[in-house]
Amino acid sequence: MGKRQSRPWIVSDELWALIEPLLPEPAPKLVEGRPRVPDRQALCGILFVLHTGIQWEYLPQELGFGSGMTCWRRLAAWNEAGVWDQLHVLLLEKLRSKNQLDWSRAVIDSSHVRAARRGPKSGPSPVDRARPGSKHHLIVDGQGIPLAVSLTGGNRNDITQLMPLLDKIPAVAGQVGRPRRRPDALLADRGYDHDKYRRLLWQRGIRPVIAKRGEPHGTGLGIFRYVVERTIAWLHGFRRLRIRWERRDDIHEAFLGLAVCLITHRHVQRLC
Known part of the structure; x- marks a missing residue:
């Protein structure tokens, strides 16, 4: 970056x-x-x-x-007041006006963080001996530019957040014609493997590219999916997001939203 x-x-x-x-x-x-x-x-x-x-x-x-x-x-x-949501849209529009958003595919993933105290949108983490934890859910464009982020309890199944996170992608103007908010395809790992959600994606005109459980690794999705893992690493480069210290979920979400804006702003700076 x-x-x-x-x-x-x-x-x-x-x-x-x-x-x-x-x-x-x-x-x-x-x-x-x-x-x-x-x-x-x-x-x-x-x-x-x-x-x-x-x-x-x-x-x-x-x-x-x-x-x-x-x-x-x-x-x-x-x-x-929605400042970070508004700023994020503004930055995405700057990128789209320069043809710098890759709508050919989006990639979704999540990451666990430990919660220092119990609160809304925290829960027993299955990867941390049932200690309190939360999840950061992220969807990015084909280059890893954040499109939407959300917070849930650490015990929430990733697949339950697929459609809500997709719905959270804002309508992005910046070019002649209608604002855009839907990628052509959605890539995800085995945690999102369910035929119901494949059907829901097809109904929205989005091609699901989701790894199937039970199949051997090496499907080739990794070369496209690494961008979301990299962006999650950038998110957790902000030390306040590595552990959820806040009991109030809105304060942690405020930090998440601000971090997403800062990462998106770095992409905008590259245009200068």
Whole structure:
């Protein structure tokens, strides 16, 4: 993805120009007190937590982010306002306008993460001795550009999220004609092997390319499926996403949505 800046929590002018118009108007202060921490500084604090995995209460005050609670509140408010969803669509449209989205196929997969505490969308993980865990479900285009992400309990079967995740792909404009949201084909591993879902995909005009259980490995799907595994690795390159520290599912989903935007933005930067 190119050379990473040494301080990845610093918001570039280019990225801020995309985000700032999407932020909701702050509520008026009812009581005079300390001046409000500027949104850009609070976003830098949020990115610091996302990249380093540090707990909110240990956010370094000397870097000018504001308090951890200030950044937490700002993240929750912006997520509730749909800022990351809007930003993701904006970035996907930039890519589509340059013919940089590969709609010939999409690839789906999931990854387990340990949950530090029980909460909504967590459950006993079958790969971690039934300890609390969650799953990150991801669908990407043929190059590995994230199209949609979701969070479930660690005990949810991957196949139950196939259609909801497909439905979560936004309609992407950026070219003359109707916005696009459906790939030509969907690639998946054996965890998604079920004839019912093959039929549902065909009904939507999507060709299922799903490995069958019981067949030997070496079908050749791996050369196409590796892109989703690589993008999951990029997601977990953000240290805050390697373990689910938040009890509240919306806060972890906010981090997930922001990380997806940052990964997509890296693809946009490659066009410059």
